Amino acid sequence: MTITISACSQCGMENTYRYGDNFVCADCGYGWPVMQSMEKSLDAEPVIKDSNGNILADGDTVVLIKDLKVKGSSTTLKMGTKVKSIRLVEGDHEVDCKTDIGQFMLKACFLKKV
Numbered sequence: 016m017t018i019t020i021s022a023c024s025q026c027g028m029e030n031t032y033r034y035g036d037n038f039v040c041a042d043c044g045y046g047w048p049v050m051q052s053m054e055k056s057l058d059a060e061p062v063i064k065d066s067n068g069n070i071l072a073d074g075d076t077v078v079l080i081k082d083l084k085v086k087g088s089s090t091t092l093k094m095g096t097k098v099k100s101i102r103l104v105e106g107d108h109e110v111d112c113k114t115d116i117g118q119f120m121l122k123a124c125f126l127k128k129v
Contacts, residue, residue, distance in 0.1 A: 028043070
């Protein structure tokens, strides 16, 4: 079983490291047990973030940060296109959305939360 080091629950920074049976945050000095972190990671749902690190949720409105060519089509989704009422799904393309052109699956790294 692989143990992933999570962000600090006190300050939210990701500059953490393992020290014996604990994780320690290098920024604020807070420490927590490895077992506590493992229990949380098994129960937690994956967090999907946009290009700026903002957490996305179902129903959010986002904007494209770059032009995206649609695979198998001559259509291009233009930068600045506003997409309303997104739906988060599992997989490589985390965002399911509907635009004026049609329905698409997009990667969250190309989106910015409005």
